[in-house]
Amino acid sequence: MRALAHAVLAPALATALVTALAGGRADAQGSARASVAPLAREILADMVQSRTTEVGSTTPLAESLAERFRAAGFAAEDVMLLSETDRNRNLVVRVRGRDRSLPPRILGAHLDVVGVEPTLWTTDPWKLTERDGLLYGRGVLDDKGPAAALSAAFIDLKRSGTVPARDLLLLLTASEENGPYNGVQYLVANRPDLTRGEFVIIADAGGGELAGGKRIAFGVQAAEKVYADFTLTARGPGGHSSIPDGRSPIDRLATAIDHLSHYTFPVNVNPVARAFMEKRAPLTPGPDGAAMAALARDPNDADAIRRLSSSPVRNALLRTTCITTLLKGGTAPNAIPAEATANVNCRIIPGESPDTVLARIRRAIDSPDIEISVAYAAVPSPPSVMPPALARALDETLAEVYGVMPVIPYMEMGATDGLFLRNAGQQVLGIIGLFVDDEYSRTMHANDERVPAAAYDQMVEFTRRLVVRLSR
Numbered sequence: 001m002r003a004l005a006h007a008v009l010a011p012a013l014a015t016a017l018v019t020a021l022a023g024g025r026a027d028a029q030g031s032a033r034a035s036v037a038p039l040a041r042e043i044l045a046d047m048v049q050s051r052t053t054e055v056g057s058t059t060p061l062a063e064s065l066a067e068r069f070r071a072a073g074f075a076a077e078d079v080m081l082l083s084e085t086d087r088n089r090n091l092v093v094r095v096r097g098r099d100r101s102l103p104p105r106i107l108g109a110h111l112d113v114v115g116v117e118p119t120l121w122t123t124d125p126w127k128l129t130e131r132d133g134l135l136y137g138r139g140v141l142d143d144k145g146p147a148a149a150l151s152a153a154f155i156d157l158k159r160s161g162t163v164p165a166r167d168l169l170l171l172l173t174a175s176e177e178n179g180p181y182n183g184v185q186y187l188v189a190n191r192p193d194l195t196r197g198e199f200v201i202i203a204d205a206g207g208g209e210l211a212g213g214k215r216i217a218f219g220v221q222a223a224e225k226v227y228a229d230f231t232l233t234a235r236g237p238g239g240h241s242s243i244p245d246g247r248s249p250i251d252r253l254a255t256a257i258d259h260l261s262h263y264t265f266p267v268n269v270n271p272v273a274r275a276f277m278e279k280r281a282p283l284t285p286g287p288d289g290a291a292m293a294a295l296a297r298d299p300n301d302a303d304a305i306r307r308l309s310s311s312p313v314r315n316a317l318l319r320t321t322c323i324t325t326l327l328k329g330g331t332a333p334n335a336i337p338a339e340a341t342a343n344v345n346c347r348i349i350p351g352e353s354p355d356t357v358l359a360r361i362r363r364a365i366d367s368p369d370i371e372i373s374v375a376y377a378a379v380p381s382p383p384s385v386m387p388p389a390l391a392r393a394l395d396e397t398l399a400e401v402y403g404v405m406p407v408i409p410y411m412e413m414g415a416t417d418g419l420f421l422r423n424a425g426q427q428v429l430g431i432i433g434l435f436v437d438d439e440y441s442r443t444m445h446a447n448d449e450r451v452p453a454a455a456y457d458q459m460v461e462f463t464r465r466l467v468v469r470l471s472r
């Protein structure tokens with residue numbers, strides 16, 4: 001999860017809103033329902049105490065959640081524990097709709113978390129702890145917090161007796177953080193009936209943006225850059241270093257790497273990046289905002305490209321990037337190695353061909369005696385288009401819970417589980433209805449992972465209302 005968050009939520013305002021919501025303000029259906037925040041917190045507490053790390057397993061948590069869904073009235077066949085082995089089960093929950101011939105709407109979050117360094121925490125990382133208005137615990141942001149919000153929303157929908165227009169599916173998956181096994185990939189390969197839908201919401205990306213305590217925009221992840229690794233290899237006869245015979249494999253590899261480091265990939269502004277710049281420009285002060293507006297109008301505007309390329313973050317939005325990340329060569333201080341290798345990690349603009357990237361690397365290194373091979377093949381992940389029904393539901397829910405604001409689709413520089421679903425032809429949108437400052441989003445994967453309790457409860461309410469709208 002990588003939220004687009006920026007400044008502190010005004011605590012008084014947040015508390016007032018949550019109090020209003022908890023009081024059972026009428027929702028869009030006109031029915032007043034009690035807040036699901038206590039239920040979400042209870043589920044989150046169960047989730048946090050389950051050590052679903054790389055050395056642990058999601059199975060005990062998936063099983064206890066399954067029990068909870070059955071107790072809430074879900075039929076046994078609609079609560080599915082699915083995985084290759086007993087370890088790291090996925091849980092899939094279905095709310096049956098009126099018209100089962102329509103493709104389902106799918107919502108997902110992952111149950112696994114990264115490990116902890118317990119001595120560096122000020123609370124027990126495996127216990128949900130509220131302190132000074134903050135919720136602490138491994139996964140409260142990434143991604144158990146959103147997973148608990150979705151679980152509470154599904155249980156609440158079931159309890160309300162609502163029969164959705166079409167099936168709604170909740171995917172609570174394993175092994176997002178740690179490969180090589182991946183829960184979503186397993187479901188895509190083995191249960192395509194549960195991963196093919198009208199669209200998929202992954203609650204592991206996206207989120208609100210704050211500026212000076214004001215909510216100014218809502219980011220939705222609509223694309224992600226494509227990961228690929230290439231190996232560069234230089235070879236030679238090897239030999240004693242007292243009698244060098246020309247340039248060693250290390251020398252020639254160093255030249256190739258140096259050439260690549262001076263190469264800049266061509267600008268490739270895809271539709272998601274273009275729409276992002278158009279919508280983001282008015283919210284971006286100074287010359288960067290003007291350059292974004294100019295580039296949204298004309299993707300070849302040379303001045304705008306120069307301006308934006310000088311910022312690493314904006315540069316990564318404009319083009320494919322590759323950088324050398326590993327270097328190997330040599331066995332002894334007095335021996336010329338027979339081989340030296342480098343790993344080049346690339347983040348490819350979605351839609352750009354990996355073969356084209358490879359050809360460009362070959363041309364850039366300009367060293368015919370260096371071999372280039374694929375170490376990690378790119379899994380193409382085409383950009384997603386926001387479905388109109390989802391855009392409407394999102395606008396309405398935002399207006400109701402947080403206020404009217406622009407929804408800005410963006411391209412993720414890293415990669416999430418959305419990749420496997422996009423690769424399988426699904427429209428995938430990353431959405432978490434949370435507004436928090438960077439101070440908190442930076443605690444994902446870090447010590448003392450925490451989220452303001454009031455902002456969390458509002459996210460739970462946002463999620464409930466969004467799920468109600470998606471049930472129509």
Ligand SMILES: [Zn+2]
Pocket residue numbers: 001110142143176204
């Ligand atoms: Zn995550």
